[in-house]
Amino acid sequence: MTLQSMSAFNFSRRDIWHRNFKQWRRKCSRPTGRPHLFLVLLLVAVLLYRIGSDSNSEVPVIRNKVSSDSNLRTPRSQKVATSIPQAVVVLLAPQRNANSMWNNVERFCFLRRAVRSIDRHLNAKFGPYPIVILVAKDHDQDPTHQDGAYTARDRALVEEWAIHSTIQWQEIEMYSKDALEPDVSLNQILAWRRGEDGGQEGRPLGYQSMCRLWSGRLQNFDILDGFDMYMRLDDDSLLVSDLDYDPFQRFIDRNLIYAYRRQASDHWGIQELWKVTEPHVLNPTVQKINAATRLEFLQLTSPGSDNDKAEYQYDGKQPYNNFHISRVDFWRSPQWKSVMDDMDKNHLFFKHRVGDANVHAMALLMMGDQLIEQWDDFPYAHNSNDMGGEWGPKEWKEECYGNRKGM
Ligand SMILES: Nc1nc2c(ncn2[C@@H]2O[C@H](COP(=O)(O)OP(=O)(O)O)[C@@H](O)[C@H]2O)c(=O)[nH]1
Ligand SMILES: [Mg+2]
Known part of the structure; x- marks a missing residue:
């Protein structure tokens, strides 16, 4: 399915502020007389005011408003890419x-x-x-x-x-x-x-x-x-x-x-869910199995002769993923x-009424040795x-x- 692209953040307010600041510093390094000193002090006051208003969420500061037809996937500037996740x-x-x-x-x-x-x-x-x-x-x-x-x-x-x-x-x-x-x-x-x-x-x-x-x-x-x-x-x-x-x-x-x-x-359709996902979730050739996540979300029904032969059941425990x-x-x-x-x-969703949080439990089990936190x-x-x-x-x-x- 192809979805329309969306708007992007190209420059943060911080970036624009830094750019202004650099220009201002360049100007300041030139020899200045007294009238310039006054202007500089005025500029500093304005900048301090703007920083102050940034930290107050009740003040209507509009950041990075861009037209809605610009492309979200537009490559961002290097600076923004490294500073904002x-x-x-x-x-x-x-x-x-x-x-x-x-x-x-x-x-x-x-x-x-x-x-x-x-x-x-x-x-x-x-x-x-x-x-x-x-x-x-x-x-x-x-x-x-x-x-x-x-x-x-x-x-x-x-x-x-x-x-x-x-x-x-x-x-x-x-x-x-x-x-x-x-x-x-x-x-x-x-x-x-x-x-x-x-x-x-x-x-x-x-x-x-x-x-x-x-x-x-x-x-x-x-x-x-x-x-x-x-x-x-x-x-x-x-x-x-x-x-x-x-x-x-x-x-x-x-x-x-x-x-x-x-x-x-939750328990809706979890037996059908487990039947479908078990071959994926407990398959060491598909992914690394994380013992801690497995013990968190599954119940051991038979320990087996070694860890790979152990049998598990799924009783419905899930991350509350809202x-x-x-x-x-x-x-x-x-x-x-x-x-x-x-x-x-x-037909897990429409016939068996499986919920997405139960599915996410299966997903966590497939995330191998990658880190999950509550x-x-x-x-x-x-x-x-x-x-x-x-x-x-x-x-x-x-x-x-x-x-x-x-x-
Ligand atoms: N458009 C649309 N959104 C839905 C529908 N059912 C649920 N949602 C949305 O899915 C999210 C979860 O639904 P909610 O009723 O809160 O479910 P609960 O939190 O699991 O009890 C919410 O953002 C709902 O607005 C639906 O039939 N149509
Ligand atoms: Mg809800």
């Missing part, structure tokens, strides 16, 4: 007209708030990293009829709350064509989703499409070309306080392949693509787990609905 934050926009089943708030409000939290707590201080928001171009084919178009006004409302960030809206299929397992009719999938023909009923087609999306389809989109890492966040995710470290820089410094916040457990950071190249490897093919052939200190909240019956203070709702009057 090549990373991107990705969110899937919720169905445009959906309400949260937990606290009866429009999920569109969640999305605005989530993007705002990324803007304030990450991008105001680090990066800034591009934010990609995926929206369904086939929204009219959502079987639950909850999706709809994200209008120019909707997009502007999200962007209005993200003044430090460049946002790219990317249209993808969610309910048709590439979103579906190949060689299966829509009618068959809908029957499975209703629990017919041996299917496991439960979440609708769109939700299962989301699970398949995060299991390797998204990571193979052209839009991630040129990026080493991505961070997933959802519309119902929030960064809850300023980050005191750059998560992407930490990821690089520790030479990681995957980082997540906590673990959970927030995670991962290297892009893992998901593009032939090893992982062959898992993706097998998952599709066995970041307990990552300041992140997810709606259904952390926000209880409410979604933030009452004002949040008013704030979201309030400035949409007259729409």
